[in-house]
Amino acid sequence: MESIIPIKGAVKFNITLDPTVWIFDDRRIDLDDFFSGSYEYKDELEEYTKVTSAHWSREIIEGATFPPTLQTEKKYERTKVLTSTFGVELKQFILNAEPLQGATTLIIKTSEGDYSFSLDELDSLLLKFSHKGKPLREDGPVHILKKDGSNINDPIKHVTAFHIE
Template sequence: MKSIVPIKGKVKFVITLDSGVWIFDDRKIDLTTFFEEGSVLKDELEEYTKAVSKHWSREIQEGATYPPTLKTEKKYEKERILTGTFAMPFSPFLKNAEPLQSASHIMVETDTGEYRFEIDQADELLLGFSSNGKPLKEDGPIHILFKDGSNKDEPIKRVKAFRLE
C-alpha cells in the first residue's frame, strides 16, 4: 500500500489519498503547461459553463449528431492522459479532512525527513502523481510542488503522510 498517503493529526476526519485514481479526476492539472501559463487555476463553474455552452452551440449548428471531430477529441484526450505529467491541488483534500481550529501547521512526512508548512500555504501546494504518463513509483507515490514553480525541478519526493499539528 505504498501508494496510499494519509492526512492525519489534528483533523476531524483522517482520510487517505490514493494517487492511482487521480488520472480520472477532472481537477488534475497538466504540469507541462501549468507553469508556462502563469499558474492560473480555472474556476470549475466557469469551465463547466463554457463546456456546456460549446456543446449547446455545436448541437444548434450541426444537429444532435456526433460529428467526426468528437472522435478525434476523445483520441487526443486519451493520448494526453497516457503521456502527460499531472498534479492535483492539495487544498480540496485538506478541506475534506476538516482541520481542527487548533491546527496551524502541515507536516509532510517523507523517507528523508519532515517539511513544515503553515496551514495557510495549503492552497500553494500541488501533489504531482504522474510523469510522462507513468505513476511515480521510484520516488513517489506523490511529489509536492509549489504553484509558483520554484521547486518544479526539485520537488519534495517520497511523501509518506501529511500530519496536521
C-alpha cells in the same frame, strides 16, 4: 511502496488519498503547461456551464448526432494523458479533511524525514502524481512542488502521510 497517503491529525475527517486514480480527475493540472506559464486557472462551475451550453447549442443546430470533431478531441486527450506530467492542488484535499479550529501546521511525512508548512501556505503546494504519463513508482507516490517552481528540480519525495497539527 504504498500508494495510499493518509491525512490525519487535527482534522474532523481522517481521509486517504489514492494518486493512482487522479489521472481521471478533472482537477488535474498539466504541470508542463503550468510551469511554462501557459496554464490558465478555470472556474469549475463556469467551465461546466460553458460545456453544457455548447453541447445544448450543438444539439439544437446539428441534432443529436456526434460530429467527427468529438472523436478527434477524445483521441488528443487520450494521447495527452499518456505523455504529459500531471499534478493536483494539495489544498482541496486538506480542506476536505476539515482541519480543526486550532490547527496551524501541515507536516508532510516522508521516508527521509518530515517537512513542515503553515496551513496558510496550502495555496502554494502541488502534488505531482505522474511524469510523462507514468506514475511515480520509485520515489512517489507523489512529489510535493511549490507553485513558484522554486523546488521543481528538488521536490519533496517519498511522501507517506500528511499530518495536521
